[in-house]
Amino acid sequence: MSVRFFLLTIAPPVFGVALGYLLGGRLAGFRTVRVRALWLVWLAAAVQFAQYSLPGVRHVVEDMAGVPMLALVFALVLAWLAVNLPRWPAAIRVAGLAIVLGASLNATAIAVNGRMPYDPVAAAGVGLRAGIETPKNEPAGAHTRLGFLGDTVPIPLLRKVVSPGDIVISGGATALVVLVMRRRRPGLTAEEVNHDVDAGLEAHHPDDLHAGGARDAALYGGRAGLRGQLTAL
């Protein structure tokens, strides 16, 4: 992975964090959404890495076993989204579905062409050598089907050509980060969630006694059986 590709992948999450803060969100929002089966994403990334960087593995999987590695990557990611999307809050689910839609657009273009077609003119326009093939990309031509779903949008700043699916995925990823950051823990107000956990609980239940702890050993019971009970004053 090149530095520019790395920048391209971290740009939506980083932009989402910046936008999330601007819209009043906090990173603490990530504690409110449970992410399951993250190993599927790591596995998909490993397969993707092998496809690009380990030609021996690609030969065994694709040529000998007859399994398209790109199909494997997309299947793993879609499986991860299928596990998580139904359990996420509705608004975050919509952002997740945007990622699914973008991935499906890319997958469709790849499925009908074998590789992701890119516009050679757009590639030349951002200074890339047009005409070469990679494990994931090939130049679009007369034989290309659904060419509009291919890499047709030049990004001169990063010297990349991206697809409509990439744009939808990036938008969905940015929205997902913003929406998660703006989530509050149930029962807490916007102000409380930004404060210390203990302070937030106190503010939420002002009539409750404070649970015992090391800080309050002189005043409150520290033993498990006495926790939450006022034992001395």
Add this chain to the structure above:
Amino acid sequence: MTWTKPWRRAALAAYPLAALALLLYTVGAPFEHGG
């Protein structure tokens, strides 16, 4: 609030953010080679 809190929050958030970047790495299909 202790001084470590913001860093702990950032660390907790970094993992899903990294997963999201990985997701873009896997299902994104930009053309970048040949430059």
